[in-house]
Amino acid sequence: MTSSQTSETASGSQPELTYRHAVAADVPVLVELVNSCYRGGSSKRGWTTEADLLDGQRVDAEGMAELLERTNTIVLVAEAEGRIVSCCELQRGVNGAYFGMFSVLPTIQGGGLGKRVLAEAENTAAREWGCRLMRMKVLKQRPELIAWYERRGYTNTGKTEPFPYGDESFGLPRRADLAFVELTRELPAP
Numbered sequence: 104m105t106s107s108q109t110s111e112t113a114s115g116s117q118p119e120l121t122y123r124h125a126v127a128a129d130v131p132v133l134v135e136l137v138n139s140c141y142r143g144g145s146s147k148r149g150w151t152t153e154a155d156l157l158d159g160q161r162v163d164a165e166g167m168a169e170l171l172e173r174t175n176t177i178v179l180v181a182e183a184e185g186r187i188v189s190c191c192e193l194q195r196g197v198n199g200a201y202f203g204m205f206s207v208l209p210t211i212q213g214g215g216l217g218k219r220v221l222a223e224a225e226n227t228a229a230r231e232w233g234c235r236l237m238r239m240k241v242l243k244q245r246p247e248l249i250a251w252y253e254r255r256g257y258t259n260t261g262k263t264e265p266f267p268y269g270d271e272s273f274g275l276p277r278r279a280d281l282a283f284v285e286l287t288r289e290l291p292a293p
Contacts, residue, residue: 117215118183122223125178125190130167132187133178137162140206142274149209156244156281157274162204166272170204178204179227181220189220193228199236199290200228221255230293237290240264240283249284257286 125133139145141153141161153161170176170192181189188211192204202224207217228234239257241249249259266281267273 117219118188120181120183120188120216120219120223122179122181122220122227125171125180127168127171129178129180129187130164130171133180133190134162134164134167136187136190136208137167137204137206140209145209147209149207149212151205151207151209151212151248153242153245153274156242156277158277159271159275161274163272177227177231179220179224181216181223189216191220191224193224195228195232195234199238199287200232200234202228202237202239217251218255225288225290226293229290233293235290235292236287238285238287240285242266243282243284244278244280249286252286255288257288260285260287 138161140149140151142157142159143154147154170178175195177193179191179193180187189207191202194201207220225237228237262285264283266276266283268276
């Protein structure tokens with residue numbers, strides 16, 4: 104395994120996960136995974152759906168390929184039995200790492216896999232970049248998701264950011280009051 108790969112064995116019925124950095128060949132699978140988690144009818148099989156808030160795609164192939172080309176960004180994938188089951192974006196910044204585009208296959212959400220992938224993302228940001236802070240933006244209309252992150256040590260900073268209405272790359276809003284809240288967590292030293 105390279106330094107960007109780690110493997111963990113889970114107890115009980117949770118699958119063993121292998122982590123690695125995404126590559127260009129992963130783009131089609133990643134686009135399908137991310138969109139299936141956030142938009143459309145398939146996303147409603149999991150609890151992370153934004154389908155009641157936004158229509159349209161969450162990401163397209165061009166946008167995903169651009170993420171993979173950035174030198175300050177890692178798209179971390181988790182594989183189980185050779186299949187990508189989760190991914191997230193990590194972006195290195197001056198004030199820590201940004202965490203986004205977190206996706207877990209909707210049909211297996213709710214079993215603890217997301218918690219494991221989030222922990223690996225935090226470890227990756229700390230280990231590879233020396234980051235001591237993780238931050239993210241979550242739609243304020245997702246209190247159950249905000250609560251999930253708070254149970255994992257994240258704090259709502261009180262900072263908000265308006266939704267980028269008019270920029271269809273973020274989706275097609277179904278309501279006029281969308282906004283993001285910022286959550287942060289201090290990361291332990293690697």
